[in-house]
Amino acid sequence: MRDLAAALQTEVLKALRSKLPRVTVLAMLVGGAVGGVFIFVLQNPDRARSLGLLGSKAQFANATADWPGYFHLTAQIIAVGGLLVFGLVTTWLFGREFSDRTAKDLLALPVARATIVAAKFIVALAWSLALTAEILAITLALGHLLGLHGWTASAALHGLGTVFATSALTITLAATYGLAASVGRGYLPAVAVLFVTLLAAQVIAALGYGAWFPWSVPSLLSGIAGPQQRPGAPGILGVILVGLAATLITEQWWKRADQTQ
Numbered sequence: 001m002r003d004l005a006a007a008l009q010t011e012v013l014k015a016l017r018s019k020l021p022r023v024t025v026l027a028m029l030v031g032g033a034v035g036g037v038f039i040f041v042l043q044n045p046d047r048a049r050s051l052g053l054l055g056s057k058a059q060f061a062n063a064t065a066d067w068p069g070y071f072h073l074t075a076q077i078i079a080v081g082g083l084l085v086f087g088l089v090t091t092w093l094f095g096r097e098f099s100d101r102t103a104k105d106l107l108a109l110p111v112a113r114a115t116i117v118a119a120k121f122i123v124a125l126a127w128s129l130a131l132t133a134e135i136l137a138i139t140l141a142l143g144h145l146l147g148l149h150g151w152t153a154s155a156a157l158h159g160l161g162t163v164f165a166t167s168a169l170t171i172t173l174a175a176t177y178g179l180a181a182s183v184g185r186g187y188l189p190a191v192a193v194l195f196v197t198l199l200a201a202q203v204i205a206a207l208g209y210g211a212w213f214p215w216s217v218p219s220l221l222s223g224i225a226g227p228q229q230r231p232g233a234p235g236i237l238g239v240i241l242v243g244l245a246a247t248l249i250t251e252q253w254w255k256r257a258d259q260t261q
Contacts, residue, residue: 007119032138066150071159075222172243
């Protein structure tokens, strides 16, 4: 336990001394602001049109100008943009050790390799949850500022549940990029996998098979394709199994791989 605490402290210090936390916070700030603009367009189509905004653009998100619609829109932003941001976080946590050529030094420490991997995943989880809380806070603030209607205890509970469930599934999938960064020994292989899965998720969902493709499931859960294409238990279970497998394989890879960098 003492080794895990030390490893966590090390990972946190590395993160705080880098620019990535500020970049991710800014990315979520932009995502939250874009969501607010979409709702404003839906709420005030004539005024938005006079400002040069196209109301039809907001319709692509299947959103409505009320609290339930805003929560679903936020979940959709997390499902798409969050996979990119959370994936970059996990990629950086694992890939930097190889890009900075510190992997061999890290593994020479009297700390179990499994502990190092666990610390990285825990930091990735905490970081991603903090970003989720950020965009949710922006949603609540802008929603009240816009005076949205439809706020009830059940609507808020359902909306918050959708946002956090979408975020949880997205964070789970981000573990695969930690594996890619480890096996590929750097950022580039993981970034390539990230963009391939993002593209594949959109294409497969458009073809109607998204419920069976783990990377499409968070988007479908958020309601981006409408209520008729919500994923069932098998799709959600698939996401959990993919994340769990990626985590365990990453741990085993760090334990057994011959680190020469």
